[in-house]
Each structure stands twice: as C-alpha cells, then as structure tokens.
Amino acid sequence: MSDPHRFGVVALAGPPNAGKSTLLNRIIGEKISIISRRPQTTRHRILGIKTLPGAQLVFVDTPGLHRSSRMLNRAMNRAALGGVEDADLVIFMIDVRGWTPEVEELFRRAAPKDTPVILAINKTDRLSDRERLLPLIKQSAAMHDFAAIIPISALKDKNMDAFLEAVIGAVPQGAPGFPADQRTDRSQRFFAAELVREQSLKQLGHELPHESAVEVTSFEYTDDKLLRVGVTIWVAKASQKSIVIGRGGQQLKVIGERARKQMERAFGARVYLDAWVKVKKGWADNAAMLQKLGYMED
Numbered sequence: 579m580s581d582p583h584r585f586g587v588v589a590l591a592g593p594p595n596a597g598k599s600t601l602l603n604r605i606i607g608e609k610i611s612i613i614s615r616r617p618q619t620t621r622h623r624i625l626g627i628k629t630l631p632g633a634q635l636v637f638v639d640t641p642g643l644h645r646s647s648r649m650l651n652r653a654m655n656r657a658a659l660g661g662v663e664d665a666d667l668v669i670f671m672i673d674v675r676g677w678t679p680e681v682e683e684l685f686r687r688a689a690p691k692d693t694p695v696i697l698a699i700n701k702t703d704r705l706s707d708r709e710r711l712l713p714l715i716k717q718s719a720a721m722h723d724f725a726a727i728i729p730i731s732a733l734k735d736k737n738m739d740a741f742l743e744a745v746i747g748a749v750p751q752g753a754p755g756f757p758a759d760q761r762t763d764r765s766q767r768f769f770a771a772e773l774v775r776e777q778s779l780k781q782l783g784h785e786l787p788h789e790s791a792v793e794v795t796s797f798e799y800t801d802d803k804l805l806r807v808g809v810t811i812w813v814a815k816a817s818q819k820s821i822v823i824g825r826g827g828q829q830l831k832v833i834g835e836r837a838r839k840q841m842e843r844a845f846g847a848r849v850y851l852d853a854w855v856k857v858k859k860g861w862a863d864n865a866a867m868l869q870k871l872g873y874m875e876d
C-alpha cells in the first residue's frame with residue numbers, strides 16, 4: 579500500500595534577512611517572492627504551493643519579525659504572526675551566526691504552542707568550518723523541542739532534499755487544497771509591484787528609504803503579447819523622491835528598465851512600464867495609505 583497523501587500549510591518565519599524568501603523560491607523553483615540584501619524585504623504574506631507526487635505543501639512566506647513602532651511595521655509583524663497561527667508546521671529560520679537575544683525573543687513570540695517547529699539553519703555556505711554547526715545544533719535542541727533541526731543553504735541548494743523530506747514527514751495527512759499547477763496565490767499585478775520594489779532595493783541599497791512602497795495604478799494586456807503597466811513609487815519626503823529619481827532621472831530609468839525585463843520574463847509578454855515617484859508625507863503611519871497599498875487586510 580502506498581503512503582497516504584499529505585497536505586500542510588507551512589509558515590516560514592524568522593528574523594529579517596535570514597533567507598526565507600530565497601528558500602521559498604528555491605523550493606518552488608521559480609521566483610515567487612522578492613529577495614534583497616536589505617532586511618524587511620518581504621512585506622506581505624505570500625503563498626508558494628509545491629505539489630509533489632504524494633504531498634502538497636503550501637509554504638507561507640512572511641515578513642521577517644522585527645521591532646518597530648511604525649504602523650507599517652506593526653502590520654508586517656501581524657502578517658507574519660498571522661501566517662504562523664494558521665500553519666500546520668512552522669519553519670523557523672536563523673542563519674549560521676546563530677541565536678542573538680533579539681532572535682531568541684522573536685522566537686518566543688512566534689513559536690506556537692501546539693504546532694511543530696522545524697529549525698532551519700541557513701547560509702551554511704558561509705561556514706568555513708562545519709564543526710561549528712554542532713554546538714549551534716546542540717544549543718538549539720536545548721531551547722525547544724524542534725521536530726527537526728536542519729542546516730541548509732537556500733542560496734547554494736545544499737541539503738534541500740533532507741529539508742523537504744522532514745517537512746513532508748511533519749505535515750498531516752490530507753487531500754491537496756490547490757490545483758496541481760497553481761504555484762502562488764498572488765496575482766501578476768501584485769508581482770509587478772514587487773518587482774519594481776525589488777529593483778529599487780537593489781539599485782538604491784541603503785540609500786533607499788524604508789518608507790517606500792509601490793502601487794500599481796494600471797495593468798492592462800492590450801493583447802496576449804503586450805502588457806502595459808503603470809506604477810507609482812511612494813516615498814515619505816521630497817528629499818527621498820530625488821534619491822529615487824536620481825540625477826537626470828538616471829536611477830528611476832535603471833529601476834524601471836530592470837523591473838520591466840523581469841516582468842517580461844515572468845509574464846511571457848512584452849511590457850511597457852510607466853513609473854512615477856510621488857511623495858505622501860508619513861504614509862507608513864497612515865492607515866488609509868496602508869490599506870490602499872495592501873498592507874492592511876481590513
């Protein structure tokens with residue numbers, strides 16, 4: 579007799595920058611969630627659906643948990659903790675640098691009482707000496723009764739088979755909840771905004787204010803092969819607007835061009851992208867703006 583089919587919702591939680599979105603994209607095999615070197619890259623809950631012969635795993639990428647009093651950040655933490663609450667299994671991800679008091683505190687906040695947790699220790703490619711993993715694994719095992727502790731490199735594709743096997747073993751039996759060919763719950767329109775945000779993060783690095791967001795103002799296929807996208811990049815101050823636009827519009831041009839190419843690849847269509855930068859003072863503390871930008875669900 580073959581094993582019963584498994585189905586589970588698996589939340590990816592942890593501090594910002596641990597590599598949660600990199601892991602999601604690695605598992606799904608395509609870019610579902612944007613990635614950058616900056617912490618707090620992911621701002622929404624994003625599903626990545628992995629359908630295997632005997633199991634369907636619904637991974638929930640969440641914003642990295644962090645402390646901040648801004649309304650935007652509180653909404654991000656709520657999205658992250660909400661993702662954890664509804665899960666059958668939680669992957670808590672740290673990197674090989676290990677636990678800091680802050681990460682431990684986030685873990686205590688996020689660790690659900692009755693839900694199994696797998697600890698993923700990411701970025702093992704950064705370790706010159708693998709021996710150093712052992713003390714970290716021991717320390718972690720003493721902290722919590724993890725369902726498994728698995729060192730991985732999401733970026734370099736290391737130990738991913740063992741990781742997936744552990745995940746499959748830890749989710750309940752059940753029939754698939756999504757069609758086999760569905761990979762995410764997010765629309766192309768959402769992804770278009772994210773790709774512009776990703777290129778802004780990449781292009782501007784630490785110069786880019788945390789208070790920037792992307793709104794898609796129009797999204798229209800004129801035919802099967804041609805897509806017109808209009809976006810507004812919102813910032814909180816006039817000085818930030820000049821940073822995003824750059825001298826002679828150079829920065830915005832590069833951001834737009836790279837995001838456009840990414841969209842063409844993702845959507846398989848030619849894309850015309852029209853990007854504007856606008857200022858809305860204090861938008862990250864403005865409930866109406868957060869709602870409009872999709873950061874607050876109700």
Ligand SMILES: Nc1nc2c(ncn2[C@@H]2O[C@H](COP(=O)(O)OP(=O)(O)OP(=O)(O)O)[C@@H](O)[C@H]2O)c(=O)[nH]1
Pocket residue numbers: 593594595596597598599600601612613614615616617618619620621640641642643700701702703704730731732733734
């Ligand atoms: N060396 C190394 N870098 C990695 C690995 N996984 C992710 N990274 C890098 O770590 C940075 C953060 O990756 P993300 O996937 O955006 O991290 P995240 O946990 O989703 O971050 P937030 O969305 O901000 O919470 C990026 O520069 C990745 O390329 C890894 O296995 N090894």
Ligand SMILES: [Mg+2]
Pocket residue numbers: 598599600611612613619620639640641642
């Ligand atoms: Mg992320």
